[in-house]
Amino acid sequence: MYMKPEGKKRIWAEYQKEIPDDHFFYVRSCIRQTFFAGSEQIFLKIMRDDLGKDVFEDPRHTTCTGIGYHGDVVPFETIQAVVARHFSLATEAGYRHIAISCVTSFGIYTEILETWKHFPETLERTREDLYKATGRTFDVPETISHASDIIYKFRDEIARKAKYNLVDLATGKPLKVVEHIGCHYAKMFPKHGIGGAEFPHVLIGMVESWGGNVIDYPERRHCCGFGFRQYLVQANRGYSIFASRKKFESMEPYRPDMIIANCPGCAMFMDRWQYTINEIDCITYGADGQGIPVLTYEEVAGLVLGYDPWEFGLQYHNVQSLPLLRRMGIKADPARRFLAKDGSRLPEPANLING
Amino acid sequence: MSINRSNRFGFVISPSRLIDYDTSDRKVRDYVTLREPSFKLCFACGGCTATCTAGQHTSFNLRRMNTYIRRGEIEPLREEVTRCMLCGKCLLVCPRGVNTRNVVAVAAEAISKLERNEL
Amino acid sequence: MKSTLKHVIVAGGGVAGMEAAGSLAEMGYRVTLVEKGEDPGGHLLQWHALFPDRRPADEVRSYLRKRIGHHNVSVITRTTVEKIKHHPGGTVSVNLSGGTEEKADAVIVATGFELFDARRKEEYGYGIYDNVITSAELEAMFNRGRVAKADSTVPHRIGLIHCVGSRDEKVNNNHCSKVCCVTAVKQAIEIRKMLPSCEIFCFYMDMRMYGPYYEELYRESQEIHNVNFIRGKVSEASVNINNRLVIKVEDTLAGRPLRMELDIMVLMVGMEMAEAGTRLAEASGFKRGINRFLETGDHHYGNNLSGIRGVFYAGTCTAPMNITDTISHARAAVAETVRYLDGR
Numbered sequence: 001m002y003m004k005p006e007g008k009k010r011i012w013a014e015y016q017k018e019i020p021d022d023h024f025f026y027v028r029s030c031i032r033q034t035f036f037a038g039s040e041q042i043f044l045k046i047m048r049d050d051l052g053k054d055v056f057e058d059p060r061h062t063t064c065t066g067i068g069y070h071g072d073v074v075p076f077e078t079i080q081a082v083v084a085r086h087f088s089l090a091t092e093a094g095y096r097h098i099a100i101s102c103v104t105s106f107g108i109y110t111e112i113l114e115t116w117k118h119f120p121e122t123l124e125r126t127r128e129d130l131y132k133a134t135g136r137t138f139d140v141p142e143t144i145s146h147a148s149d150i151i152y153k154f155r156d157e158i159a160r161k162a163k164y165n166l167v168d169l170a171t172g173k174p175l176k177v178v179e180h181i182g183c184h185y186a187k188m189f190p191k192h193g194i195g196g197a198e199f200p201h202v203l204i205g206m207v208e209s210w211g212g213n214v215i216d217y218p219e220r221r222h223c224c225g226f227g228f229r230q231y232l233v234q235a236n237r238g239y240s241i242f243a244s245r246k247k248f249e250s251m252e253p254y255r256p257d258m259i260i261a262n263c264p265g266c267a268m269f270m271d272r273w274q275y276t277i278n279e280i281d282c283i284t285y286g287a288d289g290q291g292i293p294v295l296t297y298e299e300v301a302g303l304v305l306g307y308d309p310w311e312f313g314l315q316y317h318n319v320q321s322l323p324l325l326r327r328m329g330i331k332a333d334p335a336r337r338f339l340a341k342d343g344s345r346l347p348e349p350a351n352l353i354n355g
Numbered sequence: 356m357s358i359n360r361s362n363r364f365g366f367v368i369s370p371s372r373l374i375d376y377d378t379s380d381r382k383v384r385d386y387v388t389l390r391e392p393s394f395k396l397c398f399a400c401g402g403c404t405a406t407c408t409a410g411q412h413t414s415f416n417l418r419r420m421n422t423y424i425r426r427g428e429i430e431p432l433r434e435e436v437t438r439c440m441l442c443g444k445c446l447l448v449c450p451r452g453v454n455t456r457n458v459v460a461v462a463a464e465a466i467s468k469l470e471r472n473e474l
Numbered sequence: 475m476k477s478t479l480k481h482v483i484v485a486g487g488g489v490a491g492m493e494a495a496g497s498l499a500e501m502g503y504r505v506t507l508v509e510k511g512e513d514p515g516g517h518l519l520q521w522h523a524l525f526p527d528r529r530p531a532d533e534v535r536s537y538l539r540k541r542i543g544h545h546n547v548s549v550i551t552r553t554t555v556e557k558i559k560h561h562p563g564g565t566v567s568v569n570l571s572g573g574t575e576e577k578a579d580a581v582i583v584a585t586g587f588e589l590f591d592a593r594r595k596e597e598y599g600y601g602i603y604d605n606v607i608t609s610a611e612l613e614a615m616f617n618r619g620r621v622a623k624a625d626s627t628v629p630h631r632i633g634l635i636h637c638v639g640s641r642d643e644k645v646n647n648n649h650c651s652k653v654c655c656v657t658a659v660k661q662a663i664e665i666r667k668m669l670p671s672c673e674i675f676c677f678y679m680d681m682r683m684y685g686p687y688y689e690e691l692y693r694e695s696q697e698i699h700n701v702n703f704i705r706g707k708v709s710e711a712s713v714n715i716n717n718r719l720v721i722k723v724e725d726t727l728a729g730r731p732l733r734m735e736l737d738i739m740v741l742m743v744g745m746e747m748a749e750a751g752t753r754l755a756e757a758s759g760f761k762r763g764i765n766r767f768l769e770t771g772d773h774h775y776g777n778n779l780s781g782i783r784g785v786f787y788a789g790t791c792t793a794p795m796n797i798t799d800t801i802s803h804a805r806a807a808v809a810e811t812v813r814y815l816d817g818r
Contacts, residue, residue, distance in 0.1 A: 003713070007602035010593070198596040198710075218712040218720040234365045242369040253715040276364060374725055376734040395696050398681070399705065399727045422727040425702070451693065 003216065008199050015196035019145045019153045024055045025095035026147075027086055029102030030063045032264035032296070038313030039264075040101055042302040043147055050161060050305060051154055055099065058089045066104040070228035080126040081133060083112050088130065088138035096142040099150055103263035104228075106146040107184025110192045113144065146185060148262035148297050152194060152202045155209040163306030166212030168257075169329040174213040175257040178292070179203035180247075180270065182263025183223050203260055206297060210304050219250035225273075226265035244273040248285045248292070255287045258324055259294045270294045275318040275353060284353060291319035291353040303330060310337050319353045379427030382474045386465040387424060387458060394458050396451040397421050403445035403455045413438045417445060417455060424462060429469065436463045479504040479546070480815050483568050483578040485555035485754065488516020489538065489797055490789025491584035493804035494811075496541025498582075501812060505547045506578070508570065510554045510750055514542060516586050522616035524797060525653075525660040526687040534797060554750045557757040558583070558785055566784045580784045580811050583760070583768070584804065585751030587790040590639025590647065590743040597710040598638070598741060605719060605738045606711065609634075609654070612661055612740050621668055621738075625717075629672055629737035632665060633721060634658045635708050636678040640744030649765040651744030652794040655682040658742050659695045666699040675702045675734070677723055685796060704732070711739055745794040760785075768792050778807040786811050 024047075032039050047053045065082050068074030090098060100106045116123035123140070130136050151158070166175045181200045186193025195201030198221070204214045225243025230236040247270070251259075261267040271294040278284050278291075286292035294317065295303075302312050309330065314321050315337040325332050338348045387394050404410050404418040415438040423432055436459060445455040468474045482498050484491045487509025495507040507514060515538070521531040542549060550570075557569040558581050568576045592600035592608050600606045604624040615621045623629055636658055640651040655678065662674045681703070683689040695701040706724040714720050718735040725732040747755075747766045755762055760780060761769040768791050771779025778786050788807035789800045 003602050003604070007593070007599075010601070011596055196596065199602070216713065218714050220712060221710060236366065237364070238366045238369040241366075242371070245368065246371075250714075277368075280364070280368065372730050374728060374730050374732040376732060392697075395700065396693065398692075398696070398703065419728065422725070426725065426728060426732070428728070 008201075011199050012195045012201040015191060015194060015201075017149070017192065017194060018143060019149045020097040020143050022053050023095055024053065024097050024099035024145075024150070025086075025090035025093065025141075026055050026057045026099045027061055027064070027101060027105060028057075029105060029264045030067065031268055032101055035268045036264060036296055036299070036313060036316070038311065038316075039296045039298040042307060042312040043101070043151075043298040045307070046158070046298070046301055046305060047150070051157060056093055056095055058093060061086050061089055064102070064105040064108050066102070066108045067228050069108065070104070071232050072229060077125070077129060079108060080112055080115075080122065081129040083109060084126045084130045084138050085134060085136060087141055088134075088136040090141060091137075091139045096139075098141045098144045099147050100144060101147050101264070103146060103182030103185045104265065106144070107182075107188055109144050110189050113140070114189060116140065146202075146262065148185075148202050148206075149194060151297055151301055152205050155206045158301055158305060159209045159211075162210060162304045164304055164328050164330055166207060166210045166300075166304070166328070168327045170327070174211055175324075175327070176215050176254060177207045177212045178215050178217065178220075178251050178254075178256040178259045179207060180220075180224065180259055180261040180263075180266050182261070182266050185262060203262055203297060206300070207260060210300070215251065215254045215256055217251045217254055219247045222247050222250075224261075224263075224266040224269050226263075226269050240269060241273050241276060244269055245277055248274070248277070251292075252285055256292055257287065257327065258321075259292055260297055260300050261294060262297050264296065267294050267296045271318045275351065278353060279351075286319075288323070290323055293317065293319050293321040293324050295321070303328065308332065316349070318349075318351075323354060374426050374428055376426065380429075381425075381427040383429055383462065383465040383469060384424050384427065386468070386474060387461050390461045391454055391457045393451075393453045394421070396453050397449075398451060400450060402448040402450060403453075406444045406448050408442045408444060409438045409440050415439060417459065420462070421458065429466060432462070433466055433470070436466055439463075480579040481506070481577070482580045482582060482811060482815075483508060483555070483566075483576060484582045484584055484788075485558070485568070486516075486584035486586055486751070486789075486791070487511070487514030487542075487549065487551070488584060488586040488789065489518050489534075489800045490586065490791075490804040490807070491516070491582070492538040492542050493801045494582050494584060494788050494808050495547050496538070496544055497805055497808040498811065499542075499544035499546035501808070503546065503812075503815070506576065507542060507547055507549045508553050508555050508568075509549065509551045512551060514538075514549060514551070517589075517610075518797065520610055520613060520617075522613050523660070523664065525656045526685065526691045528660060528664065555581075555583075555585075555754055558754065558782075559758065560782050560784045564784065578784075580786065580815055582786045582788050582804075582807050582811060583751070583754070583780070583791055584788040584807075585754060585791045586748050587745040587794065588748045590645070590651075590746055592638060592741045592743050594645050595638055595642075595741070598635070598708070598739070599711050599713075599719075600741060603711065603713050603719060604717065605736075606741065607738065608638075608741050608743045609657055609661060610743065612665075616661075616664055616668075621665055621672075623737055628669065631673045631675070631734075631736050632738045632740060633675045633677060633708075633719075633734070633736040634662060634740045634742060636676065636742050637707070638741040638743050639746070641679065647744060647746065647765070649744075649767075649794070650682065652682065652684070653796045654742040654744060655680075656685065656688045656691065656796075658740075659683070659688075659691050659701070661740070662701040663691070663695050663699045666695075666701060673702065674700075675704055675736075677704050677706060677708050677721075679705070679707055685798070706732070711736075745790060747791065751791045758782075758785075765793075767794075778803065778810045784814065786814075 190197040225240035409415040770777040788804040
């Protein structure tokens with residue numbers, strides 16, 4: 001709005017990183033699989049069917065144990081060995097590029113690779129640990145990318161195939177989108193994030209390629225409060241809500257149409273806390289007080305490419321996206337939301353916002 | 356501010372610790388500055404606080420009080436300001452020549468007027 | 475007719491260069507002053523009023539111009555000194571941009587400083603948000619006689635951020651630039667005089683009021699001009715829906731984070747070794763310190779010495795300093811140069 005785009009472009013140009021073209025070894029996210037099960041599925045569909053890429057998965061890969069590591073339950077040596085095992089699976093399958101679904105994982109992987117780079121003795125120790133535990137050896141991958149980096153790289157191709165844009169069909173105006181980047185994407189190692197830590201570009205690039213307008217608001221950089229360490233204990237979740245609420249109150253005056261997030265935890269929290277804040281304080285945010293739909297970037301890519309939102313699980317968010325879908329001109333029948341493919345009824349969440 | 360209507364979640368939303376300069380009210384500061392202009396000279400070295408008699412055994416902290424007054428944060432001060440014993444030791448130390456003893460007295464006056472809506 | 479006077483080339487026509495040139499000329503040496511800009515004067519050309527007493531910068535500019543008006547001084551502008559080499563036998567050869575080579579009996583390096591590029595502190599949004607300006611840009615507003623926001627409206631609250639690009643490992647400048655604190659206090663007073671309804675806040679880590687009457691100026695700013703000081707480093711700036719800047723700072727004295735809206739944010743940018751000086755140093759084999767300024771012969775009694783015969787240093791190419799100390803340093807460089815030339 002009141003900004004000089006040349007200044008931002010200069011920063012984005014400085015923080016570019018190498019994202020490979022094809023042949024990815026995909027590692028999934030615990031939170032995303034559990035809460036946004038359709039997100040990873042739609043990512044794979046877009047990569048394979050729409051973009052024709054080779055994305056390989058090994059069902060033997062495990063959680064990266066990031067939650068445990070950040071919750072002080074898993075020691076650093078252990079997580080290095082777990083991650084090394086994933087590298088071993090990738091090496092075994094012949095892949096040199098890792099595509100990472102979760103931002104926490106991405107943070108863990110970059111932290112580990114940087115540690116190995118600056119302290120080679122830790123790499124040696126990890127090789128030993130992994131061999132003793134599993135008999136496996138591994139190559140350090142050539143690149144690691146977050147899955148949002150990859151969608152960012154192909155955003156213009158997606159835009160060319162788009163059936164819908166991030167535009168309000170009735171007025172023709174671009175939708176107002178708040179973008180939220182997970183802390184571990186760039187705050188630890190700014191050069192590993194597209195656009196760096198202060199003005200990250202990975203989601204802005206997507207939104208603008210697909211016709212939307214990004215809002216910069218005062219608390220844009222603020223953490224959503226996910227953490228891990230504090231919210232594992234129920235009594236401490238007030239910390240997390242406080243952080244998310246600060247962001248909501250800061251973005252409210254701009255009346256955003258939606259929030260796009262690249263971290264599964266952020267998406268989950270910003271969605272869930274709108275429900276909790278509604279219960280505790282009777283406040284609902286967003287245009288018409290209907291809540292601000294929070295979408296993962298894969299879900300946004302799926303909508304833009306014309307996939308059926310109920311097929312990739314958009315109905316299982318606390319804040320429903322019906323007003324957003326209507327605005328974009330996407331025909332999705334609310335009545336079919338909780339029906340399985342064979343017509344039987346799926347569990348229906350109570351207390352949906354604008355459901 | 357959190358009304359916290361329901362406690363069924365097992366946690367409360369953490370209250371903010373932020374000093375929001377644009378929403379806090381500096382009537383007490385203006386009252387004190389008018390009646391004791393040397394208040395403006397304070398540069399928060401803490402010399403007064405170090406020697407303060409009341410500060411040795413209560414939470415009364417003169418340096419912090421001055422800072423809070425300047426920010427418009429009166430809540431923490433309501434009780435604190437009454438703890439000053441008016442001994443005057445602070446006057447001996449201040450390198451800038453602030454009449455610290457009078458600052459406390461005037462601040463106490465301002466706060467009680469604020470509570471009676473007379474400010 | 476070839477001059478019988480000994481010849482000294484002064485590389486750089488800022489405050490140090492001009493004073494050194496004038497001083498040498500007076501003492502009977504022929505001086506060539508080489509300046510990269512359109513006119514000599516260095517950064518002094520940009521300033522409006524000088525601390526501590528806010529006297530007009532023009533008075534010092536006039537003094538220096540008179541100095542180099544001496545008939546023994548010839549000035550070359552729009553030229554840089556690219557390389558300096560001392561030859562056995564005593565001559566110093568100097569390569570100028572444009573291709574020529576000059577010979578001299580001694581050279582004084584006075585290539586000065588450059589201001590930190592504020593775009594490198596991304597969190598402050600310089601070059602991205604309207605109304606984030608540097609101290610130099612604020613001084614330019616003083617020269618124009620008006621302090622205003624980018625949309626020409628009157629500001630009601632201005633924040634000055636100390637230590638931008640100094641004492642900051644993130645931008646590889648661990649040094650203190652010395653003069654920014656007193657500049658902030660001076661500028662704060664100047665704004666208060668121009669705009670009595672505008673609140674001013676200085677956000678500092680330490681108040682370095684080291685020079686004569688600097689501490690008194692700090693006192694005056696609080697006592698008479700109602701400038702506010704908050705101790706804490708500003709962590710980030712953003713913009714709200716009313717196009718006001720929103721900053722976050724730790725109010726270390728209160729022990730709590732503080733949030734404030736500002737109309738204009740002024741970044742007190744620090745000093746770095748000048749780029750042309752860096753090129754010259756690398757080409758000529760001059761040693762530089764960890765802070766990237768020129769390293770001198772001895773910190774206490776040899777800080778005009780380069781370690782190379784016939785080559786001397788003057789001014790901020792060796793370290794951040796104010797105008798008074800720059801002029802003194804230039805005179806000291808002249809004393810060393812004369813001692814060297816007379817001894818040959």
